[in-house]
Amino acid sequence: MKSMLIESQLQELIRGLDKFSVPYRKDVSLAILSSFKIGGVSxxxxxxxxxxxxxxxxxxxxxxxxxxxxxGGGSNILISDHPDDFVVFRLSGDYKNYEMIEPGIFEIGGATNTTPVFRQISQKGFTGAEFLSTIPGWTGGAVIQNAGCYGGELLDLVSRIDFVRDGVIQSKKPSEIEYGYRFTEFLRDKDSIILRIQMQLQAGNLIEIEESLKDKRDKRNSSQPENKKSAGSIFRNPKVLDEDGKPIKAWQLIDRAGLRGVIQGGAQISPEHCNFIVNLGGAKAVDVHYLSELIMEKVEKTSGILLEREVENFGTIP
Ligand SMILES: Cc1cc2nc3c(=O)[nH]c(=O)nc-3n(C[C@H](O)[C@H](O)[C@H](O)COP(=O)(O)OP(=O)(O)OC[C@H]3O[C@@H](n4cnc5c(N)ncnc54)[C@H](O)[C@@H]3O)c2cc1C
Structure with a gap:
């Protein structure tokens, strides 16, 4: 049973925020802050x-x-229909900026939008981060789960991560933390806030960089449901090989379980890319949650593989 925030606690908090002039907003619909466009009022x-x-x-x-x-950018979470038992913390101001501090060395705030920032950095003539220009969300959120695609992963390019843990700002190199495929220790421990990163990129040929940006954009457009509200892949790919020794993808298991296109309320397992659940309009968090549970149950029954969620529940669902 979840417990609501107590009004007197909130009033005390607001008095403190006013004292230190920290910006806040009351009674905010979280749906507009999520790529699913789902979520109640915070x-x-x-x-x-x-x-x-x-x-x-x-x-x-x-x-x-x-x-x-x-x-962060709300592109890898399913926000509860009733997110009233916690306060939302969201970086703003300075964290929305990035700058080149030396040739090829970039300092990038945790609240920067990955798509435009990595497109701009690439178009300045630096190569290696083109794939990041196709991933939605913010840089802090991308660090948390070591976002990646098309053979690239964010943390392979990062030279320093600044984060706050136990009330202290720390800086670490990726080699000093645990990370892997769509995973970092920050995701597991949930005790840190990513403030900014530093990244070093090589100078490249602008024509080749433009081609690489276009190639990745085209790949994305041809493989994902267009203009649909989603949170990307719902499940991580399992670390399992098929009989030919090739890695099995989560979408193949969902497809084989016969779930492509299944609808619950306003949500649907995407007919185009069945590891996506899409909001057809008016979907509730409980609809998406129901479909993800259904996928786990049916895939386990048909393949014996228990899929692991990539998209996290943000608040209690149902
Ligand atoms: C259409 C679509 C396609 C996608 N394709 C890909 C893809 O190819 N590859 C890929 O890896 N991902 C993909 N994603 C998922 C998503 O875009 C990434 O995981 C993104 O990096 C998440 O960042 P965010 O800021 O939106 O995080 P959020 O969804 O806001 O948060 C995700 C988690 O990170 C935590 N978090 C966020 N910011 C911080 C911070 N500063 N400090 C501490 N914790 C924080 C949140 O508490 C939450 O636990 C896709 C999503 C969509 C909608």
């Missing part, structure tokens, strides 16, 4: 602009025993 979103504000906010959360969850 009592409070706190949006710190800089490191000093983050310390004040985290102190207040600790002193007042406020549960909170970090939201």
């Amino acid at each position: 009592p409070l979103i706190v949006e710190p602009n800089q490191d000093s504000e983050i310390f004040e906010v985290l102190n207040l959360f600790r002193q007042l025993d406020i549960p909170y969850r970090v939201l």
Whole structure:
């Protein structure tokens, strides 16, 4: 049974935020902040602009025993229809910026939009990060799950990650943390907020870079449901090989289980790419959750493989 935030706790928090001039918004529909366009109303979103504000906010959360969850671009989560038992923490201000601090060395804020930022960086003549220009969401969220596609993974390009853990800012190289396919220790431990990263890229040929950007964009457009509200792949690909020694993809298992196109309420297992669930309009979090449970159950029955969710529930569902 979930417990609502107590009104007096929220009032205390708001007094503290006002004292330190930390921006916040009350009663915000989270649906507009998610790529699924699903989610209920949050009592409070706190949006710190800089490191000093983050310390004040985290102190207040600790002193007042406020549960909170970090939201980025909202492209890898399923937000609860009733997200009223926690406060939302979302980076803003300084974290929306990036800059080239030396030739080829970029410092990129956790609240930057990955698609335009990595397209712009590539078009400045630096190569290696073109694949990131096709992934939605924010850089902080991309670090958390080591986002990747077309053979590339974000953390292979990163030289430093700045994050706050236990009230202290730390900087680590990827080699100093645990990470792998769509995984980092941050995802497992949930005790850190990614503030920014540093990345080093090689200078490249602009014509080849433009071709690479277009190639990745074309691949994306041909393999994904276009203009549909989704959170990308719902399940990670299992680490299992088929009889020819090729890795089995989650979509193949969902397809073989006969689930392509199944509808629940306003949600559908995409007929075009069946590892996507799409919001046909008016879908609730419970509809998507029902379909993802159905997939897990049927795929396990037909293949013996238990799929692992990539898209996280944000709040309690149902
Ligand atoms: C159409 C579509 C295609 C996609 N294709 C791909 C793909 O090819 N490859 C891929 O890897 N992903 C893909 N995704 C998934 C998603 O875009 C990425 O995982 C993205 O990097 C998530 O970032 P976000 O900011 O949206 O995270 P959110 O969805 O906001 O959050 C995801 C998780 O990260 C946490 N989080 C977010 N920001 C921070 C932070 N600063 N500090 C600490 N925790 C944080 C949240 O609490 C949550 O647990 C796709 C999604 C869509 C909608």
